[in-house]
Amino acid sequence: MRIALLGGTGNIGEGLALRWAPKHAIVIGSRSEEKAEQAAASCEERLRASGVVCELAGKENVQAIENCDVVVVALPYEHAIPTVNSIRANLNSSAIVLSPVVPMTKDGFMRYVPRAPYDSAAMEIKDMLPDHDVAAAFHTTPAARLIDLTDTLGLDVIVCGAEASKQTVMRLVEDIDGLTPFDGGPLEASPMIESITPLLINLSARNRIKNSSIRVIAQRID
């Protein structure tokens, strides 16, 4: 697949770029072409250092999304919405948009604050892209752990969205060793998934832990 990662520097986007690069064509997008190229080169170098040789592209956002199957909006909420707005006219009709975006604010502790009338960032993005499939995932995957290629992870990823796009994203989760996808339901379930991120930030701040994430513990029905 051809995957554009908008905002692939130093965060979840960089982590996903590194983990997917051996299996998929990765294009890192940025407002600055130069920054995007630097990020792509830095990912190639990190991968080479761990014995993996592959090429990543770096382009300005609108160029980055060209012919992409999946576009990941790997940006803080404040930048995510204007960026989606700036690319939407150029998005090919079959592209799936994947949102790990979480609107939150610090007010003594981290709070989840989707912008009214939207119940979540993913639903706000969907409202901007009525003709595209939007899925949401990776809200609980610590960027620092993805970026560290020696980390074997062992984490779960809850995915929600329209059925076909959700299945595609669940396969993309499986493409990363150590991550297990769970079907979280339709995109309307995204508020319950996004709000785990500020909760995890609070847990890190208050329990002498860092890079908090979750595993789903359950009994399998055969």
Place this chain on the structure above:
Amino acid sequence: MRIALLGGTGNIGEGLALRWAPKHAIVIGSRSEEKAEQAAASCEERLRASGVVCELAGKENVQAIENCDVVVVALPYEHAIPTVNSIRANLNSSAIVLSPVVPMTKDGFMRYVPRAPYDSAAMEIKDMLPDHDVAAAFHTTPAARLIDLTDTLGLDVIVCGAEASKQTVMRLVEDIDGLTPFDGGPLEASPMIESITPLLINLSARNRIKNSSIRVIAQRID
């Protein structure tokens, strides 16, 4: 401690009664004294079957809360609010009220739906009890696993609330072997904790699993 469990039949309340009974004085509360007494007797029997002999009391709700240190509102949201309303005049001033309550509705999938203007059930309960400490916990602890006394659990419990009550509840979590408490912040963090329950119900319904819960996966800071 003297702990009243309002609604201690066949749910999280029964599970907590069973797990706490060896260490604390448990009073199961119900609208019907007879049902409460039956529930208490049934808990005693279950405990005896696993080799633990202890007594539990069963009383009508208003009698059940008398002199209690902690009152757990172990009821579905629809019954929780009227029940708190019915006991609040009789609640002793130092009692901590513990809410595992989650307002949710099924609409194709389970949604989290706190009643406006409240952001969570715990905050709605706090609004009814302005002079009492309210804490929230056990939203992700499957009742069926607590009730099965052979189950060694291995689950995490996120607790939020005013500082002193939160510390008390975290110690009560530690009193149950196999449960680890995490400080989730002030009571205002409860929406992010409560909303995990419908998410877990959705995960169970869609991923061929049951009794879904979570563990917090993190790196310890020393």
